[in-house]
Amino acid sequence: MMTDRNHSTHNLFELVKNDVGSGLVARRHFSKGETIYPLSWTGHCSVPSRWTIQRGMDDHADILPIELRYVNHSCNPNVFFDVEKNELRALRDIAPGEEFRYFYPSTEWEMDEPFDCKCGEAQCCGRIEGASRMPPEVLKRYELSSVIMKKLQSRLNEASSKNIDPRNNIYRSAVDGY
Numbered sequence: 001m002m003t004d005r006n007h008s009t010h011n012l013f014e015l016v017k018n019d020v021g022s023g024l025v026a027r028r029h030f031s032k033g034e035t036i037y038p039l040s041w042t043g044h045c046s047v048p049s050r051w052t053i054q055r056g057m058d059d060h061a062d063i064l065p066i067e068l069r070y071v072n073h074s075c076n077p078n079v080f081f082d083v084e085k086n087e088l089r090a091l092r093d094i095a096p097g098e099e100f101r102y103f104y105p106s107t108e109w110e111m112d113e114p115f116d117c118k119c120g121e122a123q124c125c126g127r128i129e130g131a132s133r134m135p136p137e138v139l140k141r142y143e144l145s146s147v148i149m150k151k152l153q154s155r156l157n158e159a160s161s162k163n164i165d166p167r168n169n170i171y172r173s174a175v176d177g178y
Ligand SMILES: [Zn+2]
Pocket: 074, 075, 076, 117, 118, 119, 120, 121, 123, 124, 125, 126
């Protein structure tokens, strides 16, 4: 597999104006599983803001390079911000000209600015407020950060401890426990 040796971002992606404001578009082909770009972090904060990504239970940070903040949401994402390996990764093959899109609740438990998604995908989740507001059945379709997985698991444990029927599967009981 070809790798970009100098990590010059303009060979890899570019910022464009689109119907939602700005977006980041691939300038070359990326293969499923490929690292698109390594991530670094700045401006750590204990609460989320519009631009931060959640890296820990109480760790929200701005992403570098700064253009990556313009990766928009989709309910059918093609990239994942891996906050453990510190890389932006392709979830499937991405063609040149295709916009990078990630699933915000894959890293965000509670979002600072919830919105009504208009991604137009068949599986669109509608209101996007963070993973805390989504049914586990929906979340399990997606790759999730370990922070989101941990928070989800503690919610499931709490729900199953209250569940009167142990034959219910864990996901069902969590939804009923809402
Ligand atoms: Zn959507």
